[in-house]
Amino acid sequence: MNSKNIFKVAIRSILKSRMRGLLTTLGIIIGVASVIIMVAIGQGAQENITQQISALGSNLIIIYPGTTASGGVNKGAGSFNRFTLEDVEKIRKKAVYIKGITPIVRTSSQVIGPGGNWNTSIEGVSTDFQEVRNWKLKSGAFFSDRDLLSRSKVAVIGTDIVTNLFPSQEPVGKYIRIRNVPFKIIGVLESKGQSTMGPSNDDIIIAPSTTVLDRLVGGRYINLIQASAKSVELIDSAQVELRLIMRDSHRLNETEDDDFSIRNQTQITETFSETARTLTLLLGSVAGVSLLVGGIGIMNIMLVSVTERTREIGLRLSVGARSSDILIQFLVESILLSLSGGIIGILIAFGVSFVLNTYNIMTMIITPFVVIISFFFSAAVGVFFGFYPARKAAALNPIDALRYE
Amino acid sequence: MDMVIETRNLCKTYKIGEVEIKALRGVNFSIDKGEFVAVMGSSGSGKSTLMNLLGCLDKPSSGDFFLDGINTNGLSKNEYAAIRNQKIGFVFQGFNLLPRTTALENVELPLLYDRQKKHANSAQKARNALCRVSLQDRFEHLPGQLSGGQQQRVAIARALVNDPALILADEPTGNLDSYTSMEVFSLFQQLNDEGITIVLVTHERDFARYAKRVIELKDGRIIRDALIQNRLYAKEDLKLFKQSEIITPI
Numbered sequence: 001m002n003s004k005n006i007f008k009v010a011i012r013s014i015l016k017s018r019m020r021g022l023l024t025t026l027g028i029i030i031g032v033a034s035v036i037i038m039v040a041i042g043q044g045a046q047e048n049i050t051q052q053i054s055a056l057g058s059n060l061i062i063i064y065p066g067t068t069a070s071g072g073v074n075k076g077a078g079s080f081n082r083f084t085l086e087d088v089e090k091i092r093k094k095a096v097y098i099k100g101i102t103p104i105v106r107t108s109s110q111v112i113g114p115g116g117n118w119n120t121s122i123e124g125v126s127t128d129f130q131e132v133r134n135w136k137l138k139s140g141a142f143f144s145d146r147d148l149l150s151r152s153k154v155a156v157i158g159t160d161i162v163t164n165l166f167p168s169q170e171p172v173g174k175y176i177r178i179r180n181v182p183f184k185i186i187g188v189l190e191s192k193g194q195s196t197m198g199p200s201n202d203d204i205i206i207a208p209s210t211t212v213l214d215r216l217v218g219g220r221y222i223n224l225i226q227a228s229a230k231s232v233e234l235i236d237s238a239q240v241e242l243r244l245i246m247r248d249s250h251r252l253n254e255t256e257d258d259d260f261s262i263r264n265q266t267q268i269t270e271t272f273s274e275t276a277r278t279l280t281l282l283l284g285s286v287a288g289v290s291l292l293v294g295g296i297g298i299m300n301i302m303l304v305s306v307t308e309r310t311r312e313i314g315l316r317l318s319v320g321a322r323s324s325d326i327l328i329q330f331l332v333e334s335i336l337l338s339l340s341g342g343i344i345g346i347l348i349a350f351g352v353s354f355v356l357n358t359y360n361i362m363t364m365i366i367t368p369f370v371v372i373i374s375f376f377f378s379a380a381v382g383v384f385f386g387f388y389p390a391r392k393a394a395a396l397n398p399i400d401a402l403r404y405e
Numbered sequence: 406m407d408m409v410i411e412t413r414n415l416c417k418t419y420k421i422g423e424v425e426i427k428a429l430r431g432v433n434f435s436i437d438k439g440e441f442v443a444v445m446g447s448s449g450s451g452k453s454t455l456m457n458l459l460g461c462l463d464k465p466s467s468g469d470f471f472l473d474g475i476n477t478n479g480l481s482k483n484e485y486a487a488i489r490n491q492k493i494g495f496v497f498q499g500f501n502l503l504p505r506t507t508a509l510e511n512v513e514l515p516l517l518y519d520r521q522k523k524h525a526n527s528a529q530k531a532r533n534a535l536c537r538v539s540l541q542d543r544f545e546h547l548p549g550q551l552s553g554g555q556q557q558r559v560a561i562a563r564a565l566v567n568d569p570a571l572i573l574a575d576e577p578t579g580n581l582d583s584y585t586s587m588e589v590f591s592l593f594q595q596l597n598d599e600g601i602t603i604v605l606v607t608h609e610r611d612f613a614r615y616a617k618r619v620i621e622l623k624d625g626r627i628i629r630d631a632l633i634q635n636r637l638y639a640k641e642d643l644k645l646f647k648q649s650e651i652i653t654p655i
């Protein structure tokens with residue numbers, strides 16, 4: 001039989017029982033669609049994380065208090081030295097590979113403005129903040145070293161704050177109240193864009209670290225230190241340098257472990273990406289199982305079909321079909337079934353991701369790789385699970401098949 | 406005359422477990438081109454077994470069988486398939502049409518497996534075959550929409566479509582009433598007149614007289630091989646049948 005006839009025969013037989021064909025492929029449809037959707041969700045999450053971390057700024061190095069408990073004895077919470085502004089000052093004076101450094105004092109609070117109330121987070125930073133975080137202003141100005149020294153009650157706000165507290169007026173020059181302390185707004189940050197993971201980058205108020213410590217938090221401890229290396233190549237040297245300065249600042253002797261940890265942006269991105277990759281793999285393989293189940297569904301129906309069509313097979317043999325013709329016919333039928341299931345599944349996945357992306361419900365990224373893999377995988381499912389029934393059909397001899405009741 | 410079939414000491418033994426059933430015990434005969442042979446015999450005498458061997462659906466246990474001058478002994482499975490496709494048209498008692506498939510597509514079936522591609526236009530070829538069995542207005546009908554006699558005519562068209570050397574029919578009228586049977590025999594006689602060699606199995610002595618020659622089997626052996634005297638013509642019988650129907654109201 002030539003290839004045109006093979007497809008003609010296979011398509012005819014499939015079309016003769018459309019409903020069954022659809023039900024048979026349903027497993028493959030669901031399998032392929034869920035594999036693609038799951039992987040797309042995983043990759044969307046990965047992309048989000050990467051974006052959000054790179055939004056933090058270039059060459060960023062972050063120093064956290066405490067260790068990540070890798071090796072050595074965990075001294076327990078509270079026993080390590082927390083960071084103070086003195087640590088920051090020491091680094092600023094001694095470090096040579098660092099372009100900028102800022103403490104971060106975090107708190108969150110209800111903020112009152114002309115437009116109403118708004119709950120947001122406040123970060124107390126130094127004048128290097130813009131440099132370190134690579135964050136430009138949309139309007140107004142950033143606070144100065146003088147503001148920092150004199151603990152001025154000034155603030156620079158993110159665009160989300162503008163939207164919520166100053167819906168219809170220019171915020172620069174106006175006042176907001178944070179925990180009953182009036183802050184004068186002197187600038188507005190450029191938008192860093194909405195991200196779906198966690199809170200928005202733009203939902204933030206920036207104020208001098210001294211003011212935040214004094215007026216809002218109370219005490220002298222800062223949450224973490226952010227610095228930026230002079231260039232990407234100098235990140236590693238900067239990390240070494242920062243570690244030595246911090247150990248010195250915390251008076252650690254040679255036998256003592258670090259009571260802080262230093263990470264750069266690439267390391268942070270990698271850690272999160274690794275997690276997201278694992279998640280993607282997990283989601284994908286769970287969905288892969290359903291694809292396998294779909295394949296077994298195809299085998300099941302093909303076996304039933306071979307039994308049901310025994311007389312048809314006998315007839316085909318009696319008019320001159322070879323065993324190989326029968327084998328190929330059933331194989332092509334199962335491949336066509338699983339492939340069309342695969343294609344429908346791919347279309348459904350694209351539809352779902354289009355809807356979820358358009359309505360901002362979830363970031364989904366469908367890569368061509370996943371689509372191609374699932375397309376060929378569904379074809380492979382057809383071959384693999386179609387082969388046994390097809391061979392069973394081809395092994396029949398014409399007389400027994402014709403006599404089959 | 407050309408010999409279409411020649412058998413030499415053809416034997417077929419079925420084995421079921423330890424039991425051996427000798428269905429054919431040395432059958433010798435030859436059939437020339439243009440002959441019309443009726444194979445008769447009581448149930449279990451080996452008629453179907455013989456037809457299956459002649460149709461290359463099964464292999465003999467021993468003995469030789471020449472078809473159109475070719476010794477079929479020792480041919481491969483695929484060569485058997487090619488012979489079934491090229492040289493033989495088989496008509497079954499149960500019609501064996503593909504369900505939910507139009508008459509035209511059913512008739513086209515053997516052409517799908519024609520590796521020599523003798524026919525440029527298989528659909529046209531199938532239409533011609535259906536016209537030969539007077540079903541020119543039933544191309545797109547499904548088997549379920551056809552009467553038994555019409556279904557058997559579709560099956561005969563399918564047997565004809567590849568211009569076989571031989572048409573084999575195992576009790577082709579076994580599932581039909583006597584009037585429809587006569588119609589089918591009339592068709593066979595017409596095809597035979599056109600030069601097609603036909604071998605068929607029938608239980609009815611009356612129907613055997615539509616053939617030109619009768620071979621009778623008993624316990625796997627030929628007990629009679631004779632030309633038919635006073636051959637009957639199904640067309641005329643059909644006419645008589647119609648007249649009697651008009652004359653004798655029920």
Ligand SMILES: Nc1ncnc2c1ncn2[C@@H]1O[C@H](COP(=O)(O)OP(=O)(O)OP(=O)(O)O)[C@@H](O)[C@H]1O
Nearest residue numbers: 419420421426428447448449450451452453454455
């Ligand atoms: N596939 C088979 N396996 C075993 N024995 C068989 C098989 N086919 C036929 N036989 C035996 O061979 C003998 C001849 O059978 P066959 O079908 O040829 O008879 P038949 O003349 O066609 O009978 P009927 O008129 O009832 O169709 C019978 O005894 C039957 O039981």
Ligand SMILES: [Mg+2]
Nearest residue numbers: 452453454575
């Ligand atoms: Mg029989």
